[in-house]
Amino acid sequence: MNLMQLYDMIDLDQLSVEEIMDLIALSDSIRKNPWAYRESCRGKIMATLFYEPSTRTKMSFQTAMYRLGGEVIGFDNPENTSVSKGESLKDTITVVSGYADVIVMRNPREGAAAAASLYSKSPIINAGDGGHLHPTQTLTDLVTLYNEKGRLDHLRIGLCGDLKNGRTVHSLIRTMTRFPGSSFVLISTPELALPKYVRDVMDAAGCCYTEAASLERALPELDVLYMTRIQQERFASLEEYERQKGVFVLDGVKLRSAGPDLKILHPLPRVDEITVDVDNDPRASYFDQTVYGMYARMALILTILQSRDRPKKRKIPRSTHPHRCSNPKCITQTEHYLPGLFTEAGDMLLCSYCDEGTLI
Template identity: 60%
Template sequence: MVEFQHLIDLNDLSVEQWNEIIQLALKIKANEKAYSEVCKHKILATLFYEPSTRTQMSFQTAMLRLGGQIIGFDNPQNSSVSKGENLMDTIRIVSGYADILAMRHPIEGAAKAAAIYAGCPVINAGDGGHLHPTQTLTDLVTLQSEKGALSGLTIGLCGDLKYGRTVHSLIKALSMYPNNKFVLISTKELSVPQYIKDWLNSHNCACQECYSLAEAIPQLDVLYMTRIQKERFASQEEYERQKNVYILDMEKLFHAKQDLCILHPLPRVDEIDLNVDKDPRAIYFKQAVNGVYARMALIMTLLQSNGTKRAPISHHCAHISCNNPNCITNHETYLEKSYKENGDLLVCEYCDERQLI
């Protein structure tokens, strides 16, 4: 039995626990009807503070296919948030109505904060440009199904690596499997944040940064495309400079391996040419369907866990403010600020922002 209560960051769990959930997802996929009443009389609350299609609907579909029910909102303006209610109070109230809670929020560290006050398991369905662990579970289920293994792969990640929370979560997860190599394909402006580089260095992962998708693609076993996220940019002009830099088309794909797996967390804009959809190496629509099975397995695991609630914050440091303006502690100011030491740096326990001691 996996013993934990919240899923805030996939790396809160061990690789063995990930593998249990992945194998359960594949069992559900093979015989979905056998699990149709596992969550009968259970309620999932979906709190989506920013727009979502796949993540929200796949959570809802997962719970309904398990025989459970759903409540929640997909627009904070249709909730008491529009009246000024803080996150703490919303979580306290809604977790009293539900057995499990999935939350998407534009502010980094919001899921971590929610877990402090929740009376039920909390699943991070994406927090700002920080993390997206259930998308990563979806990616791992897909790669296990398609490749048969999660090790010994050369993984290219292309596009928005700075704000792409799916990228950050996937790098952290696949770095835990042996002999994986990462090729980070982006402009200088959209390269991965320093905490991800620190993570790769601390785990001795082979990694190279590259500015050309065409040059990188022949060596790849996996290509993880991402859209340039307009909503994360400070200005329209900055977005326009970046949006069409990387486009996967059939000309580039001609030079790729025949067993390449092309993934994308979706939605796409124009970073994958529509003609690529016809290529059997394009598995991003299979990937989206696998998200239902991944989330079914996760919901089951959390609801069946008998583990003790884990304290999500442990190193209080009230007199220091986080340097990240999009950190939840700079928006919900009642939260106790907390940092871990990493050499001569302090690391915010909510958003992973680094700053000098």
């Protein structure tokens, strides 16, 4: 009996804290009694449009839909599609939304999901739009934290690895600042430090955060450790990489300094930033995290498909802006028919697709 109304899922920020808690509660209900939901989406079709491959995310969504009784169509190799013949995102989305009841889309361009939602006759779930947003990963993280820690407030969260480019890290921080008492420990190199705009979000929310140059120093005080990978090519030089890499690798020895209630998360895939001997530690939650992710996606799909207020056709905003977004990765750079949509913020225009700001 979930009465929450939800149409698209482009950005987790569109949900209130109450709505997030509703989705978490529904995830848990499904996890504890999956058979009660196994016919919930019978006769419904989900399309997975993956403009860049991500087998892991796709399998999670597919499993979620199948466990609700629905079916799945889609593609994961745009080389084989009409896209390679020059078809626009608008046309692909218009056609596929005539086939499917809900569309899950991953696209390398920032703002692609928001652009798709302008033309789709069916709800859009953003499964990653470039380095911009990946709301179902963050929802997965939240469901994991809630279940493994028992709460989402007053958590001291360590974030380790490439904090500069880590989309999942930025999104998790942004969301956690909305829960009371969150504090953060940033564990990275100066070159890969958290961008200023995420620090601004923490400051605005009044959250404490500190920095730590190594895992060892940070571990004792953490409730949660969120590990991510630092790609070799992110380091200044190969020497720098060789000198630094061990500092950000979690192994059984370093883990000895952590408390017994620590929970370790990782968005996966993991390469070597967590050693295999950690896997059997009861504090390692990164594999359970993928299972929580499946239930989180079931809750999301079900909520969206059960919502009533589904507009038959979206209205393209009539009053648009002549300015073009300056972000070279923005979807508007390649899909030229898209109307220029901006929000004014002081002397800035914020692109409604990719959220990038431009000085007027």
